[in-house]
Amino acid sequence: MQLQRLFWRIARSYTIGDYKMWSERLKEYNPGAYATLQVTKPETWSRAYFKLGTLCNDNLNNLSESFNRTIREARRKPLLEMFEDIRRHCMVRNARRALMAKNAKTKFTKRTHLQMAKVESKSKDCMSFPAVGPITELCGVKLIVWGVRPVQGKKLWPETGRLGVLPPPWRKGNPGRPKNHDRFKRKGETEKDPKVSATDSTKLTRADRVIICSNCKQDNHNKKTCKNDFVESQPKKPRGRPRKNQASFKMFLSNASSSQPSQGQSHASSSQPT
Numbered sequence: 001m002q003l004q005r006l007f008w009r010i011a012r013s014y015t016i017g018d019y020k021m022w023s024e025r026l027k028e029y030n031p032g033a034y035a036t037l038q039v040t041k042p043e044t045w046s047r048a049y050f051k052l053g054t055l056c057n058d059n060l061n062n063l064s065e066s067f068n069r070t071i072r073e074a075r076r077k078p079l080l081e082m083f084e085d086i087r088r089h090c091m092v093r094n095a096r097r098a099l100m101a102k103n104a105k106t107k108f109t110k111r112t113h114l115q116m117a118k119v120e121s122k123s124k125d126c127m128s129f130p131a132v133g134p135i136t137e138l139c140g141v142k143l144i145v146w147g148v149r150p151v152q153g154k155k156l157w158p159e160t161g162r163l164g165v166l167p168p169p170w171r172k173g174n175p176g177r178p179k180n181h182d183r184f185k186r187k188g189e190t191e192k193d194p195k196v197s198a199t200d201s202t203k204l205t206r207a208d209r210v211i212i213c214s215n216c217k218q219d220n221h222n223k224k225t226c227k228n229d230f231v232e233s234q235p236k237k238p239r240g241r242p243r244k245n246q247a248s249f250k251m252f253l254s255n256a257s258s259s260q261p262s263q264g265q266s267h268a269s270s271s272q273p274t
Helices: 002-011 016-029 031-039 062-070 079-103 110-123 134-146 244-271
Strands: none
Touching: 002 016, 002 031, 016 031
């Protein structure tokens, strides 16, 4: 099955490059079949070698098979009767076709109109942008007159037999862009504070940063690796300046708490007998 597929790929190749590619595939798959196929001269039956305008694009023999089926009964007769039957068949066929063309109400045949309707329905998917004015339309037409001309692909490039493009010679040193000829700086010239960011001098890096666990509130580990018990964190003080009413209320509470012990002592002293 694979051999048959490769054969039809070679027969239906449109370009010489495709023909060579599928021929190499066949040679790798079955060298014996490739050698047998080359004996038959593929230049005479492969579509890649067909000339434009002089030969038919169809590389099958369906036309001859249909003709042989038509004259099958006439071939059993003698020579003159055979030719007479073939002549009558062609004459009747041409007359029938001429009558159909005469009675046709359309320019093309029914099958052709169906094909054109199918193509027209597919063309609705194509998008087009209307021109703003006549000048824009004329300029647009001039731009698309020539367009981008098609070029031959890699399969059709001529084979010179030379070596391909070699990589550049090996360069001693590290990969990347080579260094320039600037002066080598001393050790102290390039040293910076490790705590200062290299990209922004106003920010500090994470160097010498103490990690505090959010579970036990201890240093040098985090919550993921913590094995201690949970410690409740102290409530945070509200940010900003306290309100005036809140400050006076706190002051009143502090004064009241400080005055309560003195009043208790005075009552206790007055209740004692003299």
